[in-house]
Structures are given as structure tokens and as C-alpha cells.
Amino acid sequence: MNQPQRNVLTFQWNPAESLGGDVFLTPVYFNRQVLVRYLYDSRFTCDFASETYGTVHGDDFYISFGINANGSVLAWLGDLQSLPVRECFYWLVENKDPEGDAKSEFYDAQVNAKFTEPPAIIRALNALSKLNAGFHKKFGVHLYHERSIEERVEETRRYKRLLLNNVDDFKRFVSELNEIINENANNPELRRLLDAKGVTTQSGSKGNKLLAAVYDAVLHDKSNLIAPFFCLYDLRLWADHSMSEDMIKNVAAKLGGSVDDYQRLLELLIQAINDSSSQLLELVENAA
Template sequence: MWLGDISNLPKSEQYYLLSENVRSDHAIGSEFYDGQIECIFTDPTPEDDLIRSRSEFLEAAESAWGQRISQLDDEILRLIEELGPPIHLTKREQHTVFDRLNKICVETLDLKGIKTLLRQREIDPKDWKQNKSLEALLKSHAPDAGVSDLMSPFFVLYDLRVATSHLMSDDSSTSLIQSCLKRLALTDDSMIEDVYGELVKRLVASYEAFTTIL
């Protein structure tokens, strides 16, 4: 029932509702009310900011280099829909979250296309993967832009994906996670949701910086 519907009720029911109308003892505001009644848009989520900044960077890259550097666009839509912070603190969910994020931010880069661009600039990509290849390409475009620091969150993301998998010993996993925390300027006792939040924030900042230098 909406507030305006009360005027259509019989008077007896209106008086009954009036008798039960007491001041609330807690906050009654909600995003639903703001959006549906006041037409106030909610703030974008960190994931919204990430996808927006990623898209803007990819568009800027295509404009600067004359070709797309991403692939699997249709397949990535499903992953974007599922993107979100960890809710449960299980190792399986931690891996799922970072694996999904890595697929969106790293694995969708067109490695073959980026290496072609590098060779056009007389840079030998050797056996580099996506992160190293993108770093080299950005450095060739803007050598004084601090690209290595800007690429750091992407290397951290990849390492978190590996560290939370079941392919490493506990000691190796712990050591790699501690390295990731250090690069994110977080303490060793940081909760996984804090790690995720800080990482996403830094990824957004890097994407925005990449777009600027292009």
C-alpha cells in the first residue's frame, strides 16, 4: 500500500490506521523509496565504477592504437553480471571472486593483438602474458607516465587468483597473499572483503589513468 492509497479507504479504516500511526523508533529511509518516490538515483557500486572505467579505457585504446585490445565480449557479460564482493569467507569463494575479476580485467585482453602492436613498435614480446604485454605497450606510448605503478593492481589481482587456488601449498599461498597485501598497503590481518575493496578501487584508478594518458 502506498501512502496515497489511504485516501481511497473507508473512513473507518482510515481512523484505524491513524490510531496505529506512531513515530518510528528506527530509520525508515530506503533506496527503494528514494528511487521510486523521490526519483533519486543510488550511487554506483564499486563494480559499476570498475566496468565503466574498463570500458572507457578499452575505447580510448582502440582510438589510440587503431584496433581493439579486448576479446570475448559476449562471454564476459555473464561474468560482469555475477561480479560482486565476497560474502562468505570460504577459500572456494575467495578464489571464485578473484578468478572472475581476473577474467574480466586480464584474460579478456587480446594477447595476440597486443603483441602485434608491440612488434609494430619493434618491441619483442617474448613469452609475455597479458599484464606484461599491456605494460610494455603502455610504456611505449607514455614512457614517463609511471605505467609500472599503475599496472601493479593487475599483477596483484593475478597473484590473488593464484594464491586462492588449490594449486599451491599453504606456505606458498600465505607468502603470496602477504606480498599482495603489502603491495595494496594493507596489514596482514586484513579481511578478504577489505582486500577486494581496495583492489577494485586501485583497478578503477589505474583504468582512469590509462585513459588519460592515451
């Protein structure tokens, strides 16, 4: 029986799990807390392609990982060996005994070449997460409260396949998305930043109104990049409070969609949020 071994960096791994005898392709297992650093430290970003496949990005490295049925994080031994030494030690702290269970979309993509493009909503949430991390790294302020590992994984699982069968599905989704994004704005930090910039805001302002003021005062946004987020908010009002049909018609016109096709309207909304998040990140990176 093959016994678990330790490599020079003392990761625990089992040679019996090496694919085709290739030590590089040996899964190494970790507590899922290994991802906490990459979710909450603005020097890094953590993108989820699915609920069991993601990638961590740093300034000088990246590494893909999987999440198996036990909730353990796994990565290839060869990829771990190529990490900067400081990151290796961080991963080492959360290293677990070999589990013999690498099944995940990470495994399917990297071994079986079953690549799955992340759904549009997950790409949009990843883009927003990158914006949040980038803004914090540059200005020391989080635009949005950061979401936990469990929340990120659940969102990826929940929206893996987004099909709208009727108007009720559309209403439910825009309400959920509004809660994930707009209701998660970091109002206290946004107000402090605006105060420090000498920007006066109307009493009681929050969420998108504060974000719009920040994008204007700090990023000098001239393209009204906050607009898609206001569209989402208006759709939530329409969905949850039986507002006039004029509200959804107005949003549809702004997005270039039609109230007769909810699936397409949702796709346009998600793409607009993704595009705005990416363009805002560019403004952050180019800011003085």
C-alpha cells in the first residue's frame, strides 16, 4: 500500500493519486479556509468558474483549484511547487491528509479537457469582485462588503444555469441580484471617503448614489458607468413593489431590450454590469 509522502515543501500527497505516474499531476488537499486570504486581501482576486472550479490571481502568480464533495480545496502538486515561497507556506498551513477524491469541474477541465465557460452572471460577479479588490488596493476602501467563501460558492452553484420560464422567475432573479450587489454597498466607507474628498452628499444617500459620487469625485467617470446598477435597482422596485410598467419599459429601453423577452433583458443587464465593472476597474488602475 502506498503511504502518503511529503515533498520538499512538506505538502502531504499520495503517489497513488498521481495521474499516469506524473508527480506534477498529483492532487493535494486543503481546508477551504485556504481561500480566505484570497477573498479578503485586495492584493489578490479569486474567480469562480463554477462551484467546484476557481482560480486565484496574485501580482506574480496564479493557481487554479477545485473543491471536492467533502468541501476540501485541491490543487496540483506541480502548480503548488511553482508558487512563490511565501504562498507555499500559506497553503501549507491548511494542508490536509490525502482524500483520494479529486472529482470536480476543476478535474474535468484540466484532465478531461471538459472546459465550461463560466455563465455570464458569474463573470459579472467576478468582474465586480475584481473592481472591489482593485479599488481597495488603490484607495484603501471597499466599495462593497466582501462576500464569504460560502456565499461565493453558493452563488456560483445557484446561477450555473439561469433559465427564465416566466415573469416570476425574472422578478425573483432581479431581487436576488439586487441583494447581492446593490444592497451590499459599503455605505460607511463610501461616506468616509467622500467626506475626506470634501464631497457633500444628500442626507440619507446610500448605495448607488454614494457609488456614483465616488466614481465622479475619485475616478472622474464621464461615462455614467453606474447606470446599469441603477437599472438593476429599478427592476427590483418593479419586481417587489408592483411599480408601474413604465419603469420596466424605461429600463428595457436603456438596455436596448424589450419587455416581451425577459431572458434577453436579463442577459443585457448582466452584460452591462460586467462591462461597467471592467471599465471602472480600468479607471481605478489608471487613476493618479
